[in-house]
Amino acid sequence: MVDIASVIRSKNSGPFEMTLDIVFKTKRAYDEVKASKAISAGVISRLYGIEKGVPIEVRSFDPAFAIKVTFPRRIASGSLGDTDIYGAQQHAPLLTLEIDGVSAFDPSASPHS
Template identity: 55%
Template sequence: MTKLVDITNIIRSKNSGPYELTMDIMFKTLEDYENVCSNKIINEKLICELYKISKEDIINIIEFKPANAIKITIKRPIASGDLGETDVYGAQQHAPLLSIEL
């Protein structure tokens, strides 16, 4: 079984404003990108399971072929900088994606 981390150059997360998080997955090759996209490996069900969120909390999942990338945007469970929030920049929120196996 192949791991997502083995076929990507970058898996990262960041704020997309104070109320949203964006995760970027950038693939090493067009072939790997197209394989993941055509098999719908990155999908709403998977993101809901990994992030323990409802489907309504997913803003979008965008496949962007010019960059061999998939961008996922979700609602933040706690606004950036709010009391109880532990990652003000959203830079550590990509960790659940690291466990994906193909």
């Protein structure tokens, strides 16, 4: 993932939800990942240990070559037991996600190609 995305981050989406943002380096990489459905509710569920039936929303945002994922936090932000009040440390599982068949970043290529 780190080879094809320029931004991989997590943050709160209110006190009860977490959002993951993935912004791809090129339109081509974004289009390939989007078409492959390699970032799906099932993949996110597996990476984050989310139980079956918990709603996970995966949205594509074409103008930014981005995919946004939102799911409920296990513990509300700021509650007893919360270790990441801002949700900013939850993107790590995405860093090692390998997506087969997606073109790696070519620094000589235009970001729009």
